[in-house]
Amino acid sequence: MRIEAAGLSKSYHTTDGPQPVLEDVSLTLAPGETLALTGESGSGKSTLLHLLATLDLPDAGSIRLDGTEVTGLGDAGRAAVRRDRIGLIFQQFNLIPSLTVAGNLDFQARLAGRHDPEWSAELVHRLGLADLTDRYPEQLSGGQQQRVAIGRALAPRPSALLADEPTGNLDERTAGQVFELILELVAETRASLLVVTHSERLASGLARRLHLSRGRLA
Numbered sequence: 001m002r003i004e005a006a007g008l009s010k011s012y013h014t015t016d017g018p019q020p021v022l023e024d025v026s027l028t029l030a031p032g033e034t035l036a037l038t039g040e041s042g043s044g045k046s047t048l049l050h051l052l053a054t055l056d057l058p059d060a061g062s063i064r065l066d067g068t069e070v071t072g073l074g075d076a077g078r079a080a081v082r083r084d085r086i087g088l089i090f091q092q093f094n095l096i097p098s099l100t101v102a103g104n105l106d107f108q109a110r111l112a113g114r115h116d117p118e119w120s121a122e123l124v125h126r127l128g129l130a131d132l133t134d135r136y137p138e139q140l141s142g143g144q145q146q147r148v149a150i151g152r153a154l155a156p157r158p159s160a161l162l163a164d165e166p167t168g169n170l171d172e173r174t175a176g177q178v179f180e181l182i183l184e185l186v187a188e189t190r191a192s193l194l195v196v197t198h199s200e201r202l203a204s205g206l207a208r209r210l211h212l213s214r215g216r217l218a
């Protein structure tokens with residue numbers, strides 16, 4: 001997917017009045033390109049990721065996904081773009097508690113109309129979840145839940161994968177391995193990848209890097 005963001009601004013409304021979080025942020029991500037988004041805590045990385053994922057709307061600016069301006073779409077239109085084209089990995093996983101590991105992967109793929117049992121089985125295997133497919137999220141460790149979240153995001157073969165600290169809950173060695181696997185899977189499916197990370201090591205494994213500082217790209 002080609003992601004083109006131009007002049008994005010966003011403020012949150014607090015009791016002290018509007019707090020600017022992003023100011024005039026522009027970026028482009030070509031189809032299949034990989035980009036790391038770094039920046040200190042509170043610099044606006046998650047906010048920017050949420051805007052690009054169509055989960056929230058900017059106060060000003062434009063977001064084009066494969067040429068379609070998404071800021072003008074209503075909630076249903078943006079939800080359809082997310083469902084069909086975007087894979088999301090959140091810091092807090094957001095797995096569905098009432099579904100098993102296999103159920104979480106299948107649910108997302110079915111929503112997008114692209115359920116492929118062979119691909120789901122391959123993801124489960126490569127993410128080291130083969131013995132855990134019948135477990136529920138609460139029966140998994142944080143690292144295992146994180147791997148389920150990665151599998152779920154990739155199950156529908158999204159055109160873009162947007163990930164917020166996708167290996168933040170793993171020890172350094174496992175984080176490196178899981179990150180390599182994300183890169184492999186993204187390359188195989190030719191998805192674009194944007195990763196928010198605090199890790200220099202992980203950021204250096206991606207083709208490009210952008211740094212946010214107090215809501216502006218440095």
Ligand SMILES: Nc1ncnc2c1ncn2[C@@H]1O[C@H](COP(=O)(O)OP(=O)(O)OP(=O)(O)O)[C@@H](O)[C@H]1O
Nearest residue numbers: 012013014021039040041042043044045046047048
């Ligand atoms: N819903 C909200 N309402 C008010 N302020 C918010 C809201 N969400 C985020 N903020 C504020 O916006 C700023 C940017 O937050 P954001 O989560 O985008 O930063 P971040 O760079 O992802 O941080 P971290 O690395 O700690 O996850 C912070 O000061 C945060 O307190």
